[in-house]
Amino acid sequence: MSEQSALEKFQTLPAAVREKVETAISDAKIELKLRVGLMLADQKETAEHKVTTAGRVGAKSGEVSELTVIMPLKSDGAARLRKFFKVIDGNLAGAGQVGTLHNMRFVFLENDTKLLFATAYDGEWDPYIDDFATKIPEFMDYLFRNVEGWPGIASPDVKDFIVKYQIPAEAWFVSHPNLTVAEANRLKRQDETVQSFLADLN
Amino acid sequence: MDLFRRIRRKPTLELEDIQATVLRARPEPYFGTHAILEITDPAAGKELLRRLAPRVTSAARWDEPQPSWMALAVTYQGLVALGVPESSLSSFPANFRAGMAARAERLRDTGPNAPEHWEFPFGTARVHVAVTVFAENEADWQSEVAAYERELREVPGVNLLSHQDFGADGFNVFGYRDGFSQPVVEGSGAEPLPGDGRPIKAGEFVLGYPSETGSPLATPAPDVLGRNGTYVVFRKYHSHVDAFNRYLHDNGRTKAERELLAAKLVGRWRSGAPLALAPDRDDAALGADPKRINDFDYADDPRGLHTPLGSHIRRMNPRDTKLEVLTDVNIRRIIRRSTSYGEPLPADALTDDGRPRGLDFIALGARAIDNVEFLQSEWVNSGNFVGLGKEKDPMISLQDKKGAYFTVPGSPPRRIQNIQSFNTLLGGEYFFMPGLSAIDWLSR
Numbered sequence: 001m002s003e004q005s006a007l008e009k010f011q012t013l014p015a016a017v018r019e020k021v022e023t024a025i026s027d028a029k030i031e032l033k034l035r036v037g038l039m040l041a042d043q044k045e046t047a048e049h050k051v052t053t054a055g056r057v058g059a060k061s062g063e064v065s066e067l068t069v070i071m072p073l074k075s076d077g078a079a080r081l082r083k084f085f086k087v088i089d090g091n092l093a094g095a096g097q098v099g100t101l102h103n104m105r106f107v108f109l110e111n112d113t114k115l116l117f118a119t120a121y122d123g124e125w126d127p128y129i130d131d132f133a134t135k136i137p138e139f140m141d142y143l144f145r146n147v148e149g150w151p152g153i154a155s156p157d158v159k160d161f162i163v164k165y166q167i168p169a170e171a172w173f174v175s176h177p178n179l180t181v182a183e184a185n186r187l188k189r190q191d192e193t194v195q196s197f198l199a200d201l202n
Numbered sequence: 203m204d205l206f207r208r209i210r211r212k213p214t215l216e217l218e219d220i221q222a223t224v225l226r227a228r229p230e231p232y233f234g235t236h237a238i239l240e241i242t243d244p245a246a247g248k249e250l251l252r253r254l255a256p257r258v259t260s261a262a263r264w265d266e267p268q269p270s271w272m273a274l275a276v277t278y279q280g281l282v283a284l285g286v287p288e289s290s291l292s293s294f295p296a297n298f299r300a301g302m303a304a305r306a307e308r309l310r311d312t313g314p315n316a317p318e319h320w321e322f323p324f325g326t327a328r329v330h331v332a333v334t335v336f337a338e339n340e341a342d343w344q345s346e347v348a349a350y351e352r353e354l355r356e357v358p359g360v361n362l363l364s365h366q367d368f369g370a371d372g373f374n375v376f377g378y379r380d381g382f383s384q385p386v387v388e389g390s391g392a393e394p395l396p397g398d399g400r401p402i403k404a405g406e407f408v409l410g411y412p413s414e415t416g417s418p419l420a421t422p423a424p425d426v427l428g429r430n431g432t433y434v435v436f437r438k439y440h441s442h443v444d445a446f447n448r449y450l451h452d453n454g455r456t457k458a459e460r461e462l463l464a465a466k467l468v469g470r471w472r473s474g475a476p477l478a479l480a481p482d483r484d485d486a487a488l489g490a491d492p493k494r495i496n497d498f499d500y501a502d503d504p505r506g507l508h509t510p511l512g513s514h515i516r517r518m519n520p521r522d523t524k525l526e527v528l529t530d531v532n533i534r535r536i537i538r539r540s541t542s543y544g545e546p547l548p549a550d551a552l553t554d555d556g557r558p559r560g561l562d563f564i565a566l567g568a569r570a571i572d573n574v575e576f577l578q579s580e581w582v583n584s585g586n587f588v589g590l591g592k593e594k595d596p597m598i599s600l601q602d603k604k605g606a607y608f609t610v611p612g613s614p615p616r617r618i619q620n621i622q623s624f625n626t627l628l629g630g631e632y633f634f635m636p637g638l639s640a641i642d643w644l645s646r
Contacts, residue, residue, distance in 0.1 A: 055308070063586070099527035122527075122586065124308075127576045130569070134414045134530040156295075156420035182526035182586050 006030045013037045051172050055124035056159075059169045062177020064102060067125055068118045069165040070109065077146030078112035084142070100128065100181055115147060122180040126159055133158070209265045213391035215404055215411065219430040219637045222259035223273040223334070223539055224408060224566055225390050228381050230372035232336060233343035234541060236436075236562060238323055238364045238631075239331040239354070244285035246359025247330070251284075251645035253353040254333070257346075260638055264390070270337035270346040274641065275434050275633035277301065280330030284644055286427075293423040294634070297571050298433065301325075302630045308575050310583040315600050315627035323363040324438070324629025331360075332436065332633055343369075366438075368562060370542040375441045375559045376597075376624075377546055379474035379489055383496055383519060385535035397497035399521070402532055407567045408432055414533050419568045422634070427644070430637030433570040435536075437630035439598070441560040443547035446624045451552060453618050458483075460549070463618070466610045467596040469515035476515070481508040506611040511588040514597040517581045520588070527580075527587045534581075536565040536573055560625065563598075571632050598625050 007030050010018065017040045021033050028036075040046065054065035073081075085106065095101050104119035132140050133154040140153040151157045179187075207227070217225070241247035251274075259271035276284070278299045281291060297305055303317035303325035311317065317325040333350055337343030354360060374380045386394045388401035389411065405413030409421045410429035421428035454460035461484065465471045471480060473489030478498035480488055488494050499522045503509055509516050516523060520531055544559025565574055580586075583600060585593035594601055596608045601623045610616040636644060 097528055099525070123584075124579065127580055128528065130533055130572065130576075131528055131530045134533055135528055137415070154415040154417060180586050180591075182589050183591055185526065186589050186591075 003030055006034045010034045010037055013041050017041050049173065049177055055126055057163055057166045057168050058125060059172035060124075061172050061174040063122050063180045064120055064174040064177055065123065065125065066118070066120055066169045066172050068116070068167050068169060069162060070167060071115050071117070071144075071165045072148040073108075073113055073115050074146055074148050077115070077148075078108045081106065081108075081115070081143070081146050098128075102181060120174070122182070125162075129153075129159055129162075207265060207392045207395065209263070209391035210393035211391045214389040215261075215387075215408060216430055216637075217261040217264065217390075219639055220261040220408055221273055221432075221635055221637065222261050222264060222268075222271045223336070224432055224537060224635070225261040225264040225387065225392075226259075226268070226271065226336075227384070228336065228539060228541070229267065229338040231370065232338065232372075232541070233340055233369040234334060234336045234367070235343070235347050236364075236366045236368065236541070237333045237350075237362060238329050239333065240323070240328045240361040240363050241280060241283040241330045242359045242361065244283065246357050247280075247284040248645045250331070250354070250357045250360045251641055253356065254350065255638070255641045255645060257350060257353070258638060258641060261390075265392075267338065269339065269342035270335060272346060272350060273332075273334045273336070273635065275332045275334075275635040276644070277329050277331075277631055277633055279327045281634070281644075283330045286644065290423055290427060293420075293428075295420065295571065297575065298632050298634065302435075302437075302632050305575060305632075309578045310600060311578075311627055313600060314623070317629075320627070320629035321364075321438070324631060328363060329631050332434075332631070366543065366562070368541040368543040370546075373472070373546065374542045374561055375443055375544055375546045376446060377472045377549060378468060378470065379472065380542075381538060381540060382474065382492065383515075384537060387537075395496060396493055397495075397499070400532075402535055405568060406533060406535065407537055409568050413568065414530065424643075427636065427640045429640070431640055432566050432568055432635050434633040434635050435563070435565040435570045435574040435630070436633060437563040437574075438628045439560045439563060439625040440558065440628050441544075442554070442622070442624050442626065443559065444552055444554040445622050447547070447549055448552050449618075449621060449624075450549070452620075463610070464549075466510050467513060467608060469509045469513035477509045477513075478503065510609065510611055512585055512590050512593050512596065512609055514595055517588075517595050518577070520581075523588065525587050526589050529587065533569060534573055534576065536567045536570055539564040539566060560628070563630075566635065596621060596624075599623065 010030060010033060017037050020040060021037045025033060025036065049061055052060045054060040058065050058067050095104065100122040102120040104117065107116040109116050137153050144150045151161050254274055257272045258274050278294060278301060306312065306317050323329050335343060335346045335350065337346055354362060372379055386392050386398045386401040387404055387407050389404040394401060403414050404411035405418045409431045410418055413419045450460040450463055454463050465477055470476050471484035471489065473484050473486045474495050475485040475489035476495065476498055478500065500509060501522055504524060541562045541564065543562065544557060547559065567573060582595040582598055585591050590609065593607065593609060601621055606621045607617050607619045608621045610618065
């Protein structure tokens, strides 16, 4: 699209949208202004991806929330965690049983002195911490005891401890904000049924 | 129905220091009063506690019938009004300190259930002390209430903000038997009845004892204040029985069809007989038998063909249902002491008579506040935990104005549209129910 036609198209957007764009990103090229303007003008799309809060801290889009923590590691923490991740080839398949985790990652930062843990999960983060404390306490404590000051998953202070290190995302996008892990599992089961029905039919 | 279990083992809990209501079952029929008081100066508050302390019944011999008993509980604002030191105040959990109204978002108390619509005095900082009288007959109820009111009159500086009577014969205003499913508290000495499941660690219900984690849950300081106490969640609902009846009539042509749908919504027939044991028709004898009424699980009903996955009792106590989300159902149990008020509306009444009727939902437990917040967001106002997406609890959720439905599993499943909220929240509070020595400590 030429600069001229981008400008013409930009002029067709609602005045409020144009003003918002011009105020916030006046230094951007008109092509970007047009893209941002079009996005803001698409109310259905923006409503579906509306970013709300995941309880105490963190962003949420639809049903899916984000959690990022950067925690200080004990001196041998990274080495111990690496050993563990190596045994399982970095494969955390068992985490599927939690039922709310879309993904998670463990990254060592700053010369193995810090752990970045980031995850996308369904709902708000604290309702199920208590369940971790009685259902999978060994696993939680095995991983996080390598963190300096970890109070233990069963400690009443554990939620405050996590919040202390949590850094909320400033922007958050989820392609299917209303598709929880449970809903995705249900759709997969439905699709399998439909596929085998089609296979049998022919 | 005789709701009293027997003490069959030697209790290991300090029953004489724990309030009766924690373990004592509601009789049938029952009569009673919930009163809410405001303390205007600490000395008056302490004087009130000193006077009421001898009337607060302990859980000793909780299995023996008693004509009446009294319970007492305090809000965070009440502790402040009593002049409890900051070191104690700050040892209480954050959601208790904030109070129920401040937790509205977490509790999904929005729209018509939002605190701005609540009845006075709920949600105000003036709610300090709750006094509840339970009785098994009218005369003992009146004399117990009169006795507490005599003490109240003697203490200027304490105001009565609300007085609500309740009472029923064991059936709620929708016509269902209720209040009979309770967790077995380890150390209480209670005999487990068939289907109760294993006893749950005492620390889940009474502060100061080991919980399901193996250690006691966080207990307020000092120990004398926290020990043998518990938390109480009180939520007063107005029931729209007419709307419930209309929903049944809109979706059932005959009485039999309507009663089956009524059972599918709850998971039990109105008699209390569970669909799990009586899938096709009501069985009144089963509903009246405490040894059989809970003697079931869902092992042979994974799809909910008998008891729908979204039915009220399967949501509130999923038993062995395979859940989509890692959950420990043993830490989500609550002791239920709910009370009904107002006259039931018969099943054929399709218009509102404008009279007050409903349920005071009352949950007790060391995690009661966390658990009601959990239940409201995860098990009541969502269906995700059992793979039902956005479908909500048919009885106590806040339904969306448009597009809400209830699914009766089957081949094919039946999706019944336009379900409404059958209960509206009129208000509620978080309380701490201190042990008897803690009441003494608070009064000094």
